[in-house]
Every structure is written in structure tokens, then in C-alpha cells.
Amino acid sequence: MRLSILKAALLGAAFGLAALPASAQTKVTNNGITPTEIVIGTHQDLSGPIKGWGVPVLNGMKLAVEEINAAGGINGRKLRLIAEDSAYDPKKAVLASQKLVEKDKIFAMVGPMGSPTVIASQDILFDAGVLQLFPLTAAEFTYKFDPKKPQERLKFSNLLPYVESTRAALKYMVEQKKPKAVCIMYQDDEYGKNVFDGFTQQLDAMKMKPAAVTSYKRGASDFSSQVAKMKSENCDLVVLGTILRETIGAMAEAKKLGWDVTFLGATPTNIPDTIGLGKDTVEGLYAAGAFETPYADTAKGRVKEWTEAYKKMFGTEANTQSVIGYNAVMTFAFFAELAGKELTGAKMLAALEGGKAYMDIFNSPPSKFSNTNHLANTITQVQQVKNGRWVVIKDGLAF
Amino acid sequence: MRFIFKTDYDQDIRILKHSGYWWSYGILLAVMVATPYVLGSYMQSQLVFVFIYAIVGVALMILTGFTGQASLGHAAFLAIGAYTAGFMQSLGVPFIVYFPLAAVLTGVVGALVGFPALRLHGIYLVIATIAFAFIVEEVLARWESVTHGNEGMRVRTLDLFDIPIPRDSDAFYFLCLLVLVGVSVLALNLLRSPTGRAFIAIRDSETAGKSMGIDLAAYKVKSFAISAAITGMAGVLFAHKMTFISPEMFTLLLSIEFIMVIIIGGAFGVHGAIFGAIFIVMVDPFLTALKDDVPVLVSSIASSLGMAKETATDLRDDLSRIGSAAGLKGAIYGLIIMMFILFEPYGLYGRWLKVKLFFQLFPLYKRATFKRQKTYVKSERNR
Numbered sequence: 001m002r003l004s005i006l007k008a009a010l011l012g013a014a015f016g017l018a019a020l021p022a023s024a025q026t027k028v029t030n031n032g033i034t035p036t037e038i039v040i041g042t043h044q045d046l047s048g049p050i051k052g053w054g055v056p057v058l059n060g061m062k063l064a065v066e067e068i069n070a071a072g073g074i075n076g077r078k079l080r081l082i083a084e085d086s087a088y089d090p091k092k093a094v095l096a097s098q099k100l101v102e103k104d105k106i107f108a109m110v111g112p113m114g115s116p117t118v119i120a121s122q123d124i125l126f127d128a129g130v131l132q133l134f135p136l137t138a139a140e141f142t143y144k145f146d147p148k149k150p151q152e153r154l155k156f157s158n159l160l161p162y163v164e165s166t167r168a169a170l171k172y173m174v175e176q177k178k179p180k181a182v183c184i185m186y187q188d189d190e191y192g193k194n195v196f197d198g199f200t201q202q203l204d205a206m207k208m209k210p211a212a213v214t215s216y217k218r219g220a221s222d223f224s225s226q227v228a229k230m231k232s233e234n235c236d237l238v239v240l241g242t243i244l245r246e247t248i249g250a251m252a253e254a255k256k257l258g259w260d261v262t263f264l265g266a267t268p269t270n271i272p273d274t275i276g277l278g279k280d281t282v283e284g285l286y287a288a289g290a291f292e293t294p295y296a297d298t299a300k301g302r303v304k305e306w307t308e309a310y311k312k313m314f315g316t317e318a319n320t321q322s323v324i325g326y327n328a329v330m331t332f333a334f335f336a337e338l339a340g341k342e343l344t345g346a347k348m349l350a351a352l353e354g355g356k357a358y359m360d361i362f363n364s365p366p367s368k369f370s371n372t373n374h375l376a377n378t379i380t381q382v383q384q385v386k387n388g389r390w391v392v393i394k395d396g397l398a399f
Numbered sequence: 400m401r402f403i404f405k406t407d408y409d410q411d412i413r414i415l416k417h418s419g420y421w422w423s424y425g426i427l428l429a430v431m432v433a434t435p436y437v438l439g440s441y442m443q444s445q446l447v448f449v450f451i452y453a454i455v456g457v458a459l460m461i462l463t464g465f466t467g468q469a470s471l472g473h474a475a476f477l478a479i480g481a482y483t484a485g486f487m488q489s490l491g492v493p494f495i496v497y498f499p500l501a502a503v504l505t506g507v508v509g510a511l512v513g514f515p516a517l518r519l520h521g522i523y524l525v526i527a528t529i530a531f532a533f534i535v536e537e538v539l540a541r542w543e544s545v546t547h548g549n550e551g552m553r554v555r556t557l558d559l560f561d562i563p564i565p566r567d568s569d570a571f572y573f574l575c576l577l578v579l580v581g582v583s584v585l586a587l588n589l590l591r592s593p594t595g596r597a598f599i600a601i602r603d604s605e606t607a608g609k610s611m612g613i614d615l616a617a618y619k620v621k622s623f624a625i626s627a628a629i630t631g632m633a634g635v636l637f638a639h640k641m642t643f644i645s646p647e648m649f650t651l652l653l654s655i656e657f658i659m660v661i662i663i664g665g666a667f668g669v670h671g672a673i674f675g676a677i678f679i680v681m682v683d684p685f686l687t688a689l690k691d692d693v694p695v696l697v698s699s700i701a702s703s704l705g706m707a708k709e710t711a712t713d714l715r716d717d718l719s720r721i722g723s724a725a726g727l728k729g730a731i732y733g734l735i736i737m738m739f740i741l742f743e744p745y746g747l748y749g750r751w752l753k754v755k756l757f758f759q760l761f762p763l764y765k766r767a768t769f770k771r772q773k774t775y776v777k778s779e780r781n782r
Binding site: 087090123124189 | 439441444448540549550551553566640641643647683687728
């Protein structure tokens with residue numbers, strides 16, 4: 001009996017709270033904000049399986065911090081970034097998040113890397129009222145939130161989700177190329193599953209049937225059976241839910257068989273490394289993407305300055321990953337600036353949900369959020385490898 | 400040096416051999432109980448991971464350390480425990496039921512793995528257990544109705560008799576501590592029983608054991624089952640600590656980490672599992688702390704020695720840039736492990752025993768006490 005009274009009371013309280021404006025109940029920390037600086041944290045894979053992403057992303061973030069501080073900081077406060085290595089291990093990500101929250105007292109977690117690592121550690125942030133901003137995973141859990149759980153409002157994503165981007169790019173390709181048989185090869189993990197979901201949803205919507213569905217285990221290096229199967233089904237458009245080596249591997253295998261077919265990669269294939277490693281093999285590859293790939297020699301204006309500054313600071317060429325890292329911090333800075341001189345956690349949340357759009361220097365679609373939508377946008381581009389460069393074929397795509 | 404006057408045969412196999420044990424373990428337990436009230440949740444979380452790794456370490460110690468059967472498949476047992484917890488919980492089964500159930504289920508799977516492993520030795524057994532781990536990983540990825548496949552599975556907060564125990568609470572810490580203490584006592588107790596002596600006999604020489612009437616098949620399967628069951632329990636705690644599980648978390652790398660726990664700890668005593676777990680879990684946060692604190696410390700020392708403030712700040716920035724170089728932590732970690740295997744084959748527990756003996760025998764300590772005895776070198780032919 002006592003329990004049911006308690007339950008009724010809780011239920012009543014829940015309804016009462018639901019009637020209030022939502023931001024009133026979300027606890028947001030004011031830690032990490034001092035009169036002179038704002039402390040933000042991140043965990044990256046700097047030594048694990050996806051360090052090809054983690055290192056340039058962190059470099060991009062460092063460059064952004066450097067730039068912001070050189071220009072006088074955010075409303076007079078310098079930005080300090082504390083980075084930890086998670087090695088793509090959820091256990092280390094949990095410990096790193098706890099360390100950042102407890103010892104370094106970060107104000108926000110910006111651009112943490114990877115799906116399992118982010119999902120395992122996000123509750124720590126929410127419990128402490130730390131914002132989880134723009135993680136480097138395009139999975140649904142980074143922006144979908146339950147309005148009944150006020151702490152979940154602390155998550156925001158500015159990446160192009162795999163499902164939506166695959167759908168938009170596939171729709172464009174089908175309309176342009178009018179393929180007779182569409183096939184897919186995807187990586188057997190959470191990322192590949194997302195691409196596969198986008199693929200099946202779009203084909204369903206267009207009343208088409210997949211001609212062949214193939215998959216491979218992460219780390220595989222031989223794709224002969226998958227490619228042979230797709231060839232025998234006479235596929236003329238192949239969607240690749242692959243990362244780096246597999247993209248090249250699949251295309252090399254097709255070349256070896258003398259099979260001339262159109263390949264469409266998901267967003268992770270849209271990085272300069274694909275061309276750097278694949279050379280001629282990946283010529284002609286299409287990919288879904290979010291923004292133009294920066295090239296030092298052809299870039300103009302601010303992008304050119306940016307690529308030069310990056311090269312000067314890190315001694316390597318900037319790539320798509322570094323743009324994403326750079327944008328994560330820049331987007332944070334934009335909204336923190338918007339939140340005003342008397343920055344608090346609540347003001348930051350209000351600024352983020354305020355609907356103002358952040359425009360980056362790379363000509364990406366605007367990033368804006370509302371109190372019901374914590375995903376920046378789903379506007380997709382299709383790019384193609386032409387003469388060893390990513391070239392935008394069509395932008396502003398949706399499905 | 401303590402001399403024990405033995406008046407009873409049981410004294411040889413007592414777990415607490417003399418009053419000193421009561422004192423030292425009593426103090427250790429008191430410290431562990433007081434810890435969550437003193438330390439913050441970051442340290443507490445590290446200790447919880449130490450406990451979970453130590454539970455797996457004890458399990459692996461029974462199988463590898465005492466029965467001599469190497470396994471690189473313990474990540475799979477951990478996964479089975481974790482997924483059992485996640486799935487049972489989603490069906491509304493209470494913790495008090497699915498916790499032992501996970502142990503039983505994992506134990507049964509462990510016994511099944513043990514059967515074909517009967518005819519395999521050494522490196523071949525390792526390969527067989529790796530194969531088993533791959534099969535489990537594949538099943539977890541494919542059996543979507545139960546495991547949610549590669550998308551992974553959210554594990555809700557542990558609920559004990561309608562009281563929620565969040566993963567960062569003191570209660571969760573005590574639960575893990577309790578399981579670790581329970582499992583360690585069970586292991587120590589097992590080892591002084593005829594079963595445990597049979598395990599050790601199998602490890603030292605299968606031929607000799609067989610000729611003494613030990614049923615090799617039965618004991619090997621038993622060892623596998625017990626080890627797997629304990630790992631399954633750790634899996635339940637692991638799932639609740641992580642709150643999210645996916646097949647890619649239970650890879651070969653994790654199994655290797657577990658083997659390293661007992662090798663670094665010292666694969667000849669239950670203590671080794673705990674020492675090893677402390678090392679494996681804590682070394683990374685320790686290196687992180689060093690990376691943060693050493694540059695500040697060095698620059699403050701330098702400035703107190705008369706270095707200009709500007710130069711000291713530059714020094715600090717340079718040092719912290721070196722400290723946060725990508726992969727440096729991994730390299731240091733690898734180096735420490737290599738040093739251990741080269742210079743301390745008995746592991747941390749071995750070092751502990753040597754230090755203890757040094758003080759007990761002072762000044763008569765002989766280095767040769769711990770020299771590897773040739774008689775223990777087994778030949779492949781004479782198993």
C-alpha cells in the first residue's frame with residue numbers, strides 16, 4: 001500500500017514536472033567556467049583501431065582552440081581543452097569521462113569518439129549535468145532523447161547520420177543512374193548496420209528489391225566472395241557500408257574481375273585517405289558527404305588560410321576528419337558566445353536550443369537545434385573521386 | 400621471523416594460518432570498506448573495474464594457474480554472463496535470480512568447451528579457446544532477437560529487491576567487493592580440497608596424476624566449468640558497470656588482457672589475480688595522472704630553482720605536449736609489461752613474497768630461494 005502511494009506521488013510529480021518548461025528541470029553544471037577560462041574535455045581514440053580518425057579530429061580541435069584563444073577567447077574567456085585517449089575501449093572511455101568530470105571539472109564534453117565508447121560513458125556526463133556535444137558517431141542515440149528524462153537533453157549532434165545520408169545519396173544515385181540491380185556490401189557492426197538500414201529503407205520507399213546483400217567482418221581483407229556474388233547478380237550499383245581499406249579492397253577486387261560497376265560509399269568513405277591509399281583503384285567512386293573536402297592548393301579564402309594553419313601546426317595535410325574536429329569546437333564556441341558574458345550551464349543549453357544557426361567556413365549546411373530537435377541537419381551531398389580528388393557532384397540532397 | 404608450533408594436521412591447510420593473517424586481512428578489508436567514503440567516484444570506479452578484473456583473474460587462475468589449461472576464451476565467458484544479465488533483466492527477472500543463473504549457464508558452456516579441450520594441450524588448447532570465443536562473438540552478432548546484434552544492448556540499472564543500485568554508487572562497489580571476496584575464499588577453499596590438489600597434480604604432470612588415480616577428464620571439465628561460472632558472475636557485474644554491451648567489447652584483446660592479469664600478477668596464487676587486476680586497470684589512469692601532473696611539478700621545481708617564469712611555463716607546455724603525444728601511453732604500458740615478463744617471471748605476487756621473505760630472514764636472505772627449479776620443466780612427450 002505504502003508503495004502504491006509513493007508511486008502515485010511520483011507519478012503526480014512527474015506530470016507536474018512535465019507541465020513546466022523542460023529546461024527548468026535539466027540540471028546543467030556550471031563547472032569549468034571561471035572568469036578567465038572555460039574548460040572542455042574530450043576522449044579520442046589516439047592509439048586504438050580508429051586512430052586514423054582520432055588523431056586528426058583532435059588536431060582539428062586543438063587548432064580551433066588555438067584560433068579562438070588567439071582572437072581573445074569566448075567573451076574574454078580562454079578555452080582550455082583536455083583530451084584523453086580511450087583507445088576505442090569503453091572501459092577506458094568510462095574512466096576518462098569520470099576523470100574529466102571529477103578531476104578536471106569540465107564544462108562540456110566536446111566531440112568524444114566512437115559509438116560504444118560514447119554510449120557507455122554518457123550517463124556519467126548527464127548525471128553530472130555536463131553537456132555532451134557533437135560526438136564523433138552518427139548513431140541515433142547521440143541526438144534522440146526521451147523528453148521524460150530531462151538529463152538526456154544535454155546531448156547534441158552535428159554529424160550527418162548514416163541512415164539519412166545513405167538514403168539521400170542512394171535516392172539521388174538511383175534517380176540519376178537508373179540502375180537495374182542495386183546491391184550492398186557492409187561491415188558487420190553497428191555502423192554497417194546503420195548503412196544497411198538506410199539502404200533497405202530507401203529501396204522500400206522506391207519499391208525496389210536489393211539484388212544482393214553481402215557483409216564482412218571488421219578487419220577482413222579479402223572480399224572476393226562478396227564481389228563475385230554481387231557480380232553474378234549483375235549488380236550495377238553497389239552501396240559500400242565500408243570504412244577505408246575495405247572500400248579499396250572491394251573496388252580492387254571488382255577491377256580484377258574486369259567488372260565495371262558504380263560504387264557509392266557511405267559518409268566514412270568520403271575522406272582523403274581513401275584516395276591517398278587507394279590511388280587509381282577508387283577513381284570514379286561516389287560517396288555521401290556533408291561538406292566539401294579541403295585541399296590546400298585549390299582552397300580559397302578562409303579555407304585556404306585554415307589548411308595552411310593546420311599544416312603549420314601539425315606538419316600534415318588537413319583532412320575531412322580534422323574539419324569535423326575543428327567544427328565541433330567552433331560550434332561549441334559559437335553557442336557559448338551566444339550564451340553571453342555571464343555564461344552558465346543553463347544559459348548555454350538555452351543558447352543551443354535557441355534555434356540560431358552556426359555557419360562554418362567550409363560551406364556546410366547550417367547547424368541549428370531546437371528544444372525538440374538536437375540533430376543539426378540531414379542535408380547530404382554526393383561527391384565523386386575525379387582525378388584523385390573528391391569533387392562535389394550535387395549538394396542539398398534529402399530523401 | 401615467526402615460528403609456528405603445529406599441534407594439529409589441519410593447521411597445514413587452514414586458510415588463515417596464524418593470527419597475523421587475521422590482522423593483515425582484517426585491516427585490508429577495513430580499508431576497502433572505508434574507501435568509498437574517502438575517495439571520489441573516479442577512483443571508486445577504477446576499484447570497481449579492479450574487482451571485476453580480479454574476479455575474472457581468480458577464475459583464470461583456477462583454470463590456468465592451477466590446472467595448467469591456458470585459455471584465450473574468457474572474454475566469451477564474460478560476454479555470456481553479461482548478455483544473460485541483460486536479456487534476463489529485460490524479461491523482468493530479478494537480479495537475485497539471474498546472477499546465479501548467469502553463473503550456472505556460463506558454467507555449463509564452460510564444461511562443454513572443456514570436453515573437446517580434453518585432448519588438447521598447450522598452444523592447441525589456446526587455439527581451440529580462441530575459436531570458441533570467435534563463435535560466441537559471431538552468435539552475439541547474429542542472434543538479434545536476444546542480443547540486438549551489432550547495435551548492442553542497453554543494460555538497465557541493477558535492481559536488488561526493488562532498490563536501484565546505480566553503477567557509480569557505494570552499494571555497487573560493495574556488491575563487487577563482496578563477490579570478489581566470496582570468489583577468492585571459494586577459490587582458496589577449493590585449492591585445499593582434494594579437487595584443488597587434483598588440479599595442481601594435473602598441472603604439474605598429467606601422467607603422474609593419472610597414475611595416482613586422478614580422473615583427468617572429469618577434473619579438467621570441472622576446472623573449466625568452475626572457471627567459466629566465476630567469469631559469468633563477473634560478466635553480470637561488468638554489464639551493469641558498463642550499462643551498454645555490444646559484441647565488439649568482448650574481443651580477443653580482452654581475453655589477452657585477462658591472461659595478462661594473471662601473468663603480471665603471478666600465475667601461482669590467488670593473490671596474483673588481484674595484484675594483476677590492480678596493475679592492468681590502474682596503470683592507464685596512473686599514466687594519465689603522470690601526464691597531467693609531471694609537467695606542472697617539473698616546471699614549479701624549475702622555477703623555484705631560479706628559472707624565469709616564462710621559460711618555466713614554456714617547459715611545462717613542452718612537457719605536456721610530449722606527455723600527450725598520441726600512443727606514448729600505450730608504448731610505456733607495453734614496455735612495463737615486457738619488463739615484467741623478462742625480469743619478474745613470478746609476477747607482482749612473486750615480488751611481494753620476495754620482499755616479505757627478505758625482511759623475515761634479514762640479513763640471511765638468499766636470492767637462490769626463488770631460482771626456477773629444473774625439475775619442473777616438463778617435456779612435451781611426458782605429459
